[in-house]
Amino acid sequence: ASRNEQSIASARASVMVYDDVLRKWIPSGSSSGLSKVHIYQHMANFTFRVVGRKLQDHEVVINCSVLKTLKYNQATPTFHQWRDSKQSVYGLNFSSKEDADNFAAAMQHAIQVL
Numbered sequence: 001a002s003r004n005e006q007s008i009a010s011a012r013a014s015v016m017v018y019d020d021v022l023r024k025w026i027p028s029g030s031s032s033g034l035s036k037v038h039i040y041q042h043m044a045n046f047t048f049r050v051v052g053r054k055l056q057d058h059e060v061v062i063n064c065s066v067l068k069t070l071k072y073n074q075a076t077p078t079f080h081q082w083r084d085s086k087q088s089v090y091g092l093n094f095s096s097k098e099d100a101d102n103f104a105a106a107m108q109h110a111i112q113v114l
């Protein structure tokens with residue numbers, strides 16, 4: 001995150017991307033595993049983005065803008081998903097329901113205030 005970004009939520013989740021051709025979820029990044037996923041608010045230009053880094057090696061596995069048109073789907077209590085602007089679908093498989101609820105609340109806040 002840059003200096004003028006602050007985290008409004010963080011959660012542990014495995015970050016996945018849906019492969020439309022294979023019709024299956026694949027891990028985002030070079031391998032599957034848990035990441036720390038943040039929603040950052042940019043204090044100067046009032047934008048939000050989701051950034052996730054693998055716990056093990058800090059590989060950035062998601063870096064996507066949160067637009068006011070984002071439809072955030074809580075498919076299950078611990079699996080949430082949305083489309084980014086390039087129509088990729090991201091899925092977060094949260095390690096706990098608490099993390100999922102906390103992340104969803106912050107995401108909905110961001111979408112509301114944009």
Ligand SMILES: CC(=O)N[C@@H](Cc1ccccc1Cl)C(=O)N1CCC[C@]12C=C[C@@H]1CC[C@@H](C(=O)N[C@@H]3C(=O)N4[C@@H](C=C[C@H]3C)CC[C@H]4C(=O)O)N1C2=O
Nearest residue numbers: 016018025071072073075076079081082083089090091093
């Ligand atoms: C109208 C619309 O766009 N709808 C989208 C969803 C959507 C709705 C509204 C706004 C935005 C979006 Cl994004 C849609 O349906 N999408 C988006 C791409 C994928 C999918 C299309 C088909 C498949 C069928 C099964 C289903 C699925 O993936 N379920 C999960 C699942 O199979 N898994 C994941 C966990 C649990 C399950 C819940 C973990 C790994 C794997 C597994 O359990 O092994 N699908 C989808 O969600």
